Amino acid sequence: MSDVQPALGGAEFDGAGARVVEMPPKGMITLRGSPDEIGAAVADATGCAVPGQREITFEGEFALGWMSPDEFLLMCPRDEVGTCLKSLGETLAGSHHLAVDVSDARAVFSIAGPGAREVLARLCPVDLASTAFGPGEIRRSRIAQVPAAFWIDANDDIKLICFRSVARYAFDVLCGAAKGEPVGVLR
């Protein structure tokens, strides 16, 4: 198997407001099914609690994001995708579900620094005040003209995912937004 290449080869940018980095590829599995039917198995496979509406839960290298009432995004180390899919396939054999590897379908960015929230606030129609959006929540929206989802990780950095084909566009608009000085509204 060849080395897996992130869309932009791990691009980085240091702006006055925040640092934007394309993260190494992550293992990702899209799971569709009713939480009642598949929740327990998914929690079992990841060690993560079953996330409620708009929640993201973490356990070690694993994370489980609520994408819609019948869709989870499972994140795991890249080399565990196969194992995960296999074990899910077995435990969910009788349940109506869909589990597919989407590890290559997306780009992952980290937006770190005191201005990180304001970087996104320049691009997303989302209330990014800490009182409105905090750790443990995953938000699907758009950045500028493309769909994206983001959450706050353990280091207080923002992690953002978008489709791989628009990684360059997403990186460029994030860098543009990270260039400027803080607006001074969101902390």
Add this chain to the structure above:
Amino acid sequence: MLILTCPYCGIHCDETELANGGEAHLKREGPGSSDDAFEAYLFDRDNPMGVHFERWRHANGCGKWFLAARDTVTMEVFGTYKAQSIEPPAEIVERIRAKRPDWEGRA
């Protein structure tokens, strides 16, 4: 610039996260339907100044279709509800009747 609450993910969506899908509660006419019924299904649409039921998709979000009851003139939103609804929920109909006593109901 509307804000509609997605009944699936609970987000108060900015209109730019949404895609409009036209009139709600159309009944599909398939093979065997009369020409008139099929034509009406394809083309007859309400275009009221006032209470209207619409389909919206949370396109830049959870991807779910939902329905909204809205006044097309004042932009007042009487409620949003799941797409898996044959009729508007009774509570929304009641709310509309309370606020728009002249409303004649859905055609």
Add this chain to the structure above:
Amino acid sequence: MSIRLESGGRLIDRSKPLGFTFDTNPMQGYAGDTLASALLGSGQVLVNRSYKYHRPRGIVASGAEEPNALVGLGQGGRFEPDQRATTTELFDGLIAMSQNAWPSLGFDAMAVNGWFSSMMPAGFYYKTFLWPRSFWKHVYEPVIRDAAASGLPPKEPDADLYEHFYAFVDVLIVGGGIAGLQAALVAGRAGARVLLIEQTAHWGGRAPVDGVEIDGQPADVWIADTIAALQAMENVTLRARCMGAGLYDHGFALGYERLSDHTPGDGRPRHRLWKIRAGRIVTATGAIERPLSFAGNDVPGVMLASAVRDYVVNFGVAPGRRTVVVTNNDDAYRTALVLIDAGLEVPAIVDVRERSDGPLARECVRRGVRAETGAAVMKVKGGKQVAGVMLCRANGTGGAGALLECDCVAMSGGWSPVVHLWSHCGGKLLWSDEYAHFYPDPSRAPTGADGAPFVSTAGAASGCMASGEVLADAAEKGAAAVGAAYSGDLPQTNDIEELPMQPVWVMPTGALPELRAKMFLDFQNDVKVSDVQLAAQEGYESVELTKRYTTLGMANDQGKLSNINGLAVLSQSLGEAIPQVGTTTFRPPYQPISFGSIAGEARGGTFQPLRRTPMHDWHEAAGAYLEPVGHWKRPYCYPKPGESHAEAVAREVKATRASLGMLDASTLGKIVVKGPDAGRFLDMLYTNKMSTLKPGRCRYGLMCNENGFLMDDGVVARLDDDTFLCHTTSGGADHVHGHMEDWLQCEWWDWKVWTVNLTEQYGQIAIVGPNARKLMESLGGMDVSKEALPFMGWVEGELAGFPVRVYRISFSGELSYEIAVPAGQARALWDAVLADGAAFGITPYGTEALHVMRAEKGFIMIGDETDGTVIPQDLGLDWAISKKKDDYLGKRAQERSFMTRDDRWKLVGLETLDGSVLPDGIYAVGEGENANGQRNTIGRVTSTYHSPTLGKGIAMGLVAHGPERMGEVLKFAATDGAMIEARIVDPVFYDPDGEKQNV
């Protein structure tokens, strides 16, 4: 002449002189100046020529309402026309150019228009130059456009950056005068998230200029204390230089922040457009003084009384040494007092009212100013600068009056609340007889998503004219915005009693036509009292029509000074009351905002998202010519040095047909559909039957919408018993996925089916040509023999060490394998294919070669053969439409009478008689003409190419009764009138038996 005073100017810093140029003349101002105050301080009274008559014009106002003082600002990539001098902060090195004058501001050749002004009445565009018609385009329009030119367009790309910012607040307060500050204080103290925005660089509005005292101290002290208190609140954000540009539904508002207009090139964005969602909005936007309509009221030196006061108090600038004040109210007396305090002369106050003995008037008399009551200005003397005024009785016809020499006229026709933002989103107005202005009707406020009002006004914007009322109103509205009633103390003010104003719309009231033709209502568009009266005479009774006919209020100041006066003249002419005539519609933005701020990040490389495949960098390095396909960028062809695109395409086609080609097919849509009802679902989605497809096999399918029209096509692979992978067109993946989810969520929600769009997960490489199998074998790792992987089959495995799924499908007619590989490894596999393919002379080909090859095979292309009006039956695709299915999307529509007519245009192949290539989209003409006298058409070309394989032009087209007319020659009408003959042939030009792909 205007001068800088020896002292004074609360906003300027005399220790910081700033140099600037106006029409290349070096001038000087101070930090804190606006360009307008610096021009006046430098003695520059004449700043512009008027739009239509090229009359000399000077600065009238001191803020956003300024109609005249528009300049071209900056140079090169920072040049911008039509910038208001009154809202432009001065900086060192500022370069301003006057507009609309040639050869110079002082001598304007087009001023000749003024002599003929009687020949350019209201609607003259509509009335003149009607004949001859051809003259419009070549003579009248260019001449008029040149004569009426305002600013020049910039020629270079904008050098600045712009950005957006999404803000969410409980309360947005627009306007940072004492009303806005007071409302913010109340809302902020209640703990609400408050955003307070102010369009100028300074807080406090005009209270300090008007001598307001709050709690026994000058207003400046209270303003500074309040700002400090607000800044100390975590929940309050203050933004100066940020204009409330527009109010929209559901609490949406635009704020236009000018970050670096006054510090150009400092690296910050120039403008930031705030996209604000507010629970409640309070507009504390103040009021604007109205001009008076007297003859010559546009001569440079005639200004609003409040503006004269602003220039003296704020900037230490005297617009004139000898100023006559003309008024219908007490407020203008404040201007007289300010002028006298500054040591300037006020030869007279001309007051239309018979009685004027309020406290302000008495103070003026005490200070030795002569007050002429019941008097009016008959006309202003002077050309490029006021030389004097002729006085007359206010209610007369304007007979010969006394001449009063002066160099400045300060006029006041009363004050109008700034109701623009309130009105943007549907707030209604009431008419005040007391103040002769429209003010917001609180009982008819704009309503939001919950049906409740979400906008209120505070202070002068509500129609409150005294500062005590202003502060009380603002406290009440600030509290109401957080759902409370205000119960605290109110600051005490030193309000002075004012006598009632007396509306006067034409001065003198009985002015004769000669005078009315020199009374300007709209300075920017040169609309006069006589124009509006003429419009009324000609039957324009609606204010909206009068506006468009006369162009009143249609300039870029949007009639901030002219609307009420024009409306009053119209209502008088019509003999109706002003509120009955009504106002024109207030629309955003309040003032023009830059295109850059609207675009934000959407410019240059990020103008729109471009989708890149995993092999994109390789394509670029290989010199591919890229074309857009949806949002994707795909190689059209890979021209070699010296090769034309057509030559490259021909080479790619020939090489592929002769040996081996490869295509980046990653853009193909890939949607996985799974569940016990997946087969049933796909049977509804596709016209043919998918549920009978065996695992391991592929089937080509057509997708129609409920109108019956072809929407998308592609190959479906059955992965296992309840899983299918649907390939879509490159541009169609998102749409088709949305279409699937629509039907699953909204119609068949009890069906057990899940879908996921996997388009981005895989890179896809097509290996095409007679040597394709040899290359696959060379890459190694899987059995690709005819037996193991037959045509229309697929297998999963490892190829050259890559995890792949290989589909044996063909869009070219050749032996072909499409290899799906995880996107992160796609480039590496591409490189491996290239390396191993070298032995077979592998040739990467682009979308045009793909198109040529599919056309040679007679394969249709969505978007070429289809245009949203074509059903599969038109394309001879009946074989792909199941006759056994009771239902599929589009089936019922395809049974409609129009769809089953036998004269529908149907797909055929076309060949010109001389082998040339038919023009794309060209129509075949039949006998006779239609009702419009046009030749009847009987068909059109949908795809047309030069076939390098066959060495001639080939085309597909839709022709009436086409398939029944094989061999017939049709005439196609070219745009140059020529007729091109082409023969109807079978659309499959190449390998009609499909022997090459099935080996």
